Amino acid sequence: MPLADQAEASNQPQSAILLGILALQGDYEAHARTLERLGLRPESAAPAAAPGGWRFVRHAEDLDGLDGLILPGGESTTMLKFLEQAGFLERLRQFAAARPCFGTCAGAILMARQVSHPQQPSLGVLELTVERNAYGRQIDSFIDRGEWAGAQEKDAPPPEMVFIRAPRFRDAGPTVEVLARWHGEPVLVRQGKLLAATFHPELTEDTRVHEMFLRMIRSARAQPGESSPRA
Amino acid sequence: MENEFRLKTGLAEMLKGGVIMDVTDADQARIAEEAGAAAVMALERVPADIRREGGVARMASIRKIRQIMEAVSIPVMAKCRIGHFAEARILEALGVDYIDESEVLTPADEVHHVDKHDFKVPFVCGARNLGEALRRITEGAAMIRTKGEAGTGDIVHAVRHMRAIVSEMKQLTVMAPEELFARAKELQAPYELVRMVAREGKLPVPNFSAGGIATPADAALVMQLGAEAVFVGSGIFKSEDPGVRARAIVRATTHFRDAQVLLECCEDLGEPMRGIDAAGLKPEEQLQTRGW
Numbered sequence: 206m207p208l209a210d211q212a213e214a215s216n217q218p219q220s221a222i223l224l225g226i227l228a229l230q231g232d233y234e235a236h237a238r239t240l241e242r243l244g245l246r247p248e249s250a251a252p253a254a255a256p257g258g259w260r261f262v263r264h265a266e267d268l269d270g271l272d273g274l275i276l277p278g279g280e281s282t283t284m285l286k287f288l289e290q291a292g293f294l295e296r297l298r299q300f301a302a303a304r305p306c307f308g309t310c311a312g313a314i315l316m317a318r319q320v321s322h323p324q325q326p327s328l329g330v331l332e333l334t335v336e337r338n339a340y341g342r343q344i345d346s347f348i349d350r351g352e353w354a355g356a357q358e359k360d361a362p363p364p365e366m367v368f369i370r371a372p373r374f375r376d377a378g379p380t381v382e383v384l385a386r387w388h389g390e391p392v393l394v395r396q397g398k399l400l401a402a403t404f405h406p407e408l409t410e411d412t413r414v415h416e417m418f419l420r421m422i423r424s425a426r427a428q429p430g431e432s433s434p435r436a
Numbered sequence: 437m438e439n440e441f442r443l444k445t446g447l448a449e450m451l452k453g454g455v456i457m458d459v460t461d462a463d464q465a466r467i468a469e470e471a472g473a474a475a476v477m478a479l480e481r482v483p484a485d486i487r488r489e490g491g492v493a494r495m496a497s498i499r500k501i502r503q504i505m506e507a508v509s510i511p512v513m514a515k516c517r518i519g520h521f522a523e524a525r526i527l528e529a530l531g532v533d534y535i536d537e538s539e540v541l542t543p544a545d546e547v548h549h550v551d552k553h554d555f556k557v558p559f560v561c562g563a564r565n566l567g568e569a570l571r572r573i574t575e576g577a578a579m580i581r582t583k584g585e586a587g588t589g590d591i592v593h594a595v596r597h598m599r600a601i602v603s604e605m606k607q608l609t610v611m612a613p614e615e616l617f618a619r620a621k622e623l624q625a626p627y628e629l630v631r632m633v634a635r636e637g638k639l640p641v642p643n644f645s646a647g648g649i650a651t652p653a654d655a656a657l658v659m660q661l662g663a664e665a666v667f668v669g670s671g672i673f674k675s676e677d678p679g680v681r682a683r684a685i686v687r688a689t690t691h692f693r694d695a696q697v698l699l700e701c702c703e704d705l706g707e708p709m710r711g712i713d714a715a716g717l718k719p720e721e722q723l724q725t726r727g728w
Contacts, residue, residue, distance in 0.1 A: 344528065
């Protein structure tokens, strides 16, 4: 459903949302470009009439006032070095418990309950295990069409999926809903306000996964008791 | 863009905002990963030692690269000699994540670079100016880095090369179409690529910096000049306390515009590599002039 219709359906005035993109390392600019294609603008340049703005998050306090956060691809071990300092990881965990988060590849690894191959710390908010580099090294990276798992998108064109030294979701808990698969394996999942992909929608022209995340943010804001921290 | 090339530049996208560190054994690789390196470059000797010891510098020993690949979970790159497509094939078969066709090693071909389109593994190549960068991209490089002057710890050439590339790209964006044809001829680069850069104002592949980065401030400098990530060679493991320095450079690369954080990065670093004043190098001692 297009964004405008969704706002109408939820009977909410379409107030601007503010997104964060974790910008410690990785392809955070690719996510920013996707958001720009969807009409969002950098926070400093976003007019009030725009559907929303985004900012790069490099410190724990940058999370203040955000409606949602994107955790990009990159090297999860590098990002962890920053998160393990000055209580950043704990702040992020609290944020992810309260507000929508969307992780791609390394970002999904950070969100997982458990990480294997090798083991490493994580936020522990997404009820599944992520196996790192599960398909091999760079020469095993690939681009392919996946398939939507939900009834709603069954007839929509299949998403193009870019897998780069990609991880694999394993042992998903009952609260984890599979939204898309590749060769039967879950590659895009949702659990409440959390969205995670083992591939990189930000490296394609297809904005549908990001649109899905924006809808999650708008519906989280529309829920009673979930008023925006900026309001 | 064809899918294979998208995958090659895709991994470079994942390395952005990060530090790629030269390592010569598994222990150094673990120190680098622990410090937050986004990738490591496996080689036999760091450029400072190649410079000092002389001799032919070749692809690193397979055993050593394999040990490094087994030691860390981050991407592992390795260098092949300019034009040495047989070394490149061997590194591809080994499964390294990126190949650096590097002027730091002794060139194997005085005319030709490797046809990098013919490989599944992505390549990074050095460049001193826009023409050189575009020629490497034409040959299939999926990432460009400044050459700088490796093994000196002197940032001046990396700065010169990054400024040259950025400034030459800016000039293209204001040129008339007929000027672009003439400029392509001067740059010795294909017109199609020149036109693409004129339109986008940036290279069609990620643009990183290398060659002389030795301090957190050096990393912040090249990032502010337009680098999207940094390679650090001798600067880390030729310094007094590699672990501390590696962490500080990683942090400075992320927070490259935040002077307060940069200040913290520079506290208690220990001694940097001693380095060589690059201006004192004779032309034949320069590594950057290798490559055509």
